[in-house]
Amino acid sequence: MDFSMTVLVTGGSGFIGSHLVCSLVNRHPDWRIINLDDLDYCCSPKSLESVEDRANYTFIKGDVCNSQLVNHILNTENIDVIFHLAAKTHVESSFETPSSFQRVNIDGTRVLLGAAHQARHQLQRFIYVSTDEVYGASVDQVFDESSPVRPSNPYSATKAAAEYLVRSYWDKYKLPIIITRSNNIYGPRQFTEKVIPRFLTLLQMNRKCTIQGTLPKSRHFLFVDDAINAFWLVLEKGIVGEIYNVGTGCEIPIMQLARELVKMVKNVPDSEVNEWLEFVPDRPCVDLRYPIKCEKLQQLGWRAEVSWAEGIRQTVKWYQDNPDFWSDASEDQEEIRIHVNKDSGKAVGSPVPCCLTDGTQRDAEQ
Missing domain, CATH: 3.40.50.720 (NAD(P)-binding Rossmann-like Domain)
Incomplete structure (x- = not known):
């Protein structure tokens, strides 16, 4: 052809x-x-x-x-x-x-x-x-x-x-x-080291969402x-x-993100949300936020069309429907569980990752 x-x-x-x-x-x-x-x-x-x-x-x-x-x-x-x-x-x-x-x-x-x-x-x-x-x-x-x-x-x-x-x-x-x-960038199929699938994975394992540090970090x-x-x-x-x-105007504090996901996954009242949160030591050199303008792209005709409410709904549903999608990501699945449970709050997966993947995927957690 x-x-x-x-x-x-x-x-x-x-x-x-x-x-x-x-x-x-x-x-x-x-x-x-x-x-x-x-x-x-x-x-x-x-x-x-x-x-x-x-x-x-x-x-x-x-x-x-x-x-x-x-x-x-x-x-x-x-x-x-x-x-x-x-x-x-x-x-x-x-x-x-x-x-x-x-x-x-x-x-x-x-x-x-x-x-x-x-x-x-x-x-x-x-x-x-x-x-x-x-x-x-x-x-x-x-x-x-x-x-x-x-x-x-x-x-x-x-x-x-x-x-x-x-x-x-x-x-x-x-x-x-x-x-x-x-x-x-977030959505279905993102590996479990990134903040949204990481929180979802922890909650599906009946673990608390680990919040790195106490500074008011947020992400777009x-x-x-x-x-x-x-x-x-x-x-x-x-x-x-x-x-x-x-870029997007959807800036979400990491604490708010964790609370939203707890309520969506665990279906608990506001009074019980904090029981699913745990503060762990921060990683080195954490940036609080990355605000950007995207008028140049908008002048070409682009607009972000998927609202936060709809995007996170689709994402949560995908991880609930596909709990075993990443089960083959490691030869030893128990190794993933060990790292996700570490008090240090390090990301799910190999302790020294090495992959060729997406340029804009980043931030193991916050």
């Missing part, structure tokens, strides 16, 4: 990547969609079961840092568009193993850029999915795309460094790049469908060489 477009998605088996791949495959049967993913702990083949047998979908298991593999793909598959989401994203682990974050997030991006530049087939778009964390934290200032980059942890520092690499290929070679910086939450629509719009109407914030 002849396809009118070939799209490469790196990290396409991760949370955001799998939603993007499914959207691409379903909306454009005339496009060939190639998913390059290393299938580590926070990725699941089950996320793509609905499209795995489709004629326009191809999966390649591999490391984005493998220059021989990446060069082969770019030189043989006539790639028109790249969505680069493959990254290590767990903030807490980035303090423990910063070199592995540098390897995947920076070197992986360098390998992909080099292959794209040298490929015989001319690339139409290289879309790099970054994070609002590159701006650093703010109490009062709201960041736009021209705000200075001041990352405050090894994860966001590697994402910022990768952005500079991406922009250098635009400045030097006019490689048609676009960068997106997103708020916290964007439902995954709205994020995917933003990526579509950037592909169709985005200006090459530009950066687009992908």
